[in-house]
Amino acid sequence: MSGSAIIRVPATSANLGCLFDCAALALGLYLDVQVTPCADCRIEVKYTGVTPDRVPCDATNLIARTIDQTLASWNKRQGFKVEIQNQIPIGVGLGSSAAAIVAALAAAYFLKDHFPTDDQILSVATELEGHPDNAAAAWLGGFTLAVEQDGRIFASSCPVAENLRMVVTVPDYALPTERARAALPGSYSCADAVHNLQRAAVLAASIFSGKMDLHPMLFDDRWHQPYRTPLVPGLTDLLELRHPDLAGLCLSGAGPSVLAFARQNGEALGEMIRQVLADHGVKSQSYLLPVDNRGAKGWCRPA
Numbered sequence: 001m002s003g004s005a006i007i008r009v010p011a012t013s014a015n016l017g018c019l020f021d022c023a024a025l026a027l028g029l030y031l032d033v034q035v036t037p038c039a040d041c042r043i044e045v046k047y048t049g050v051t052p053d054r055v056p057c058d059a060t061n062l063i064a065r066t067i068d069q070t071l072a073s074w075n076k077r078q079g080f081k082v083e084i085q086n087q088i089p090i091g092v093g094l095g096s097s098a099a100a101i102v103a104a105l106a107a108a109y110f111l112k113d114h115f116p117t118d119d120q121i122l123s124v125a126t127e128l129e130g131h132p133d134n135a136a137a138a139w140l141g142g143f144t145l146a147v148e149q150d151g152r153i154f155a156s157s158c159p160v161a162e163n164l165r166m167v168v169t170v171p172d173y174a175l176p177t178e179r180a181r182a183a184l185p186g187s188y189s190c191a192d193a194v195h196n197l198q199r200a201a202v203l204a205a206s207i208f209s210g211k212m213d214l215h216p217m218l219f220d221d222r223w224h225q226p227y228r229t230p231l232v233p234g235l236t237d238l239l240e241l242r243h244p245d246l247a248g249l250c251l252s253g254a255g256p257s258v259l260a261f262a263r264q265n266g267e268a269l270g271e272m273i274r275q276v277l278a279d280h281g282v283k284s285q286s287y288l289l290p291v292d293n294r295g296a297k298g299w300c301r302p303a
Contacts, residue, residue: 008299010292012095017219017250024137038079049086066104091174093253098134122153141295180254214247234280
């Protein structure tokens with residue numbers, strides 16, 4: 001093993017309304033990590049990108065810490081330098097922690113001089129993340145469904161039409177996933193379970209078929225969004241938003257970011273969403289993004 005490796009990991013938007021904890025979409029917003037082995041055991045971290053105040057530049061950095069702990073689990077002592085360039089806002093429901101973990105695991109395998117299998121990446125990433133949806137989409141790209149069974153991840157992904165644009169609107173505050181999880185109930189009624197299952201099945205089938213015959217009602221969720229609306233000012237109004245160019249809208253991950261599927265006129269939809277949030281006293285920024293169909297698996301390469 002010599003030289004460097006570059007790992008590019010896309011942002012991800014999980015849950016997609018009714019597909020709670022089982023699906024995510026990879027987006028064209030990236031975490032780029034360059035890892036270089038060092039002759040001694042020192043760890044160096046350099047960071048440039050968004051929200052630098054939330055990213056430590058020492059051995060406590062999530063990427064550096066995960067690389068070091070993964071190498072230690074293999075009884076391998078190896079110093080390294082990590083250079084991070086990040087476009088993914090942290091703590092806003094765009095899979096920043098999953099991207100960091102996937103990047104770190106890919107980097108550790110490079111330092112081991114081995115290209116990982118899907119199962120090796122996804123099983124460990126899920127163990128560290130707690131659920132497989134973001135990590136699976138970040139690694140595989142496109143639209144991804146994932147389920148965990150006895151520590152193994154079964155995931156299936158498909159590409160999404162490149163001309164489809166996703167409008168991601170990011171409020172100017174973070175929402176810790178732990179707080180968003182704490183808002184959820186301990187159980188659901190049979191009626192609510194059937195409601196979500198019907199929409200989840202049709203939405204997944206539509207995307208995998210390639211027809212992308214989407215409708216706002218397919219994103220109507222009863223499992224997490226109603227319980228998180230008190231944590232996201234303006235979300236109630238956004239979930240009721242209708243427009244001819246709007247194929248669907250949902251909370252991105254645990255929030256507070258919002259994801260909209262645009263048939264066309266994505267910029268105008270982004271401005272409309274930003275205005276609704278502004279009416280609730282929230283400043284925000286919108287991104288018009290393609291779906292990333294390569295995933296980190298397709299982006300990793302020697303420098």
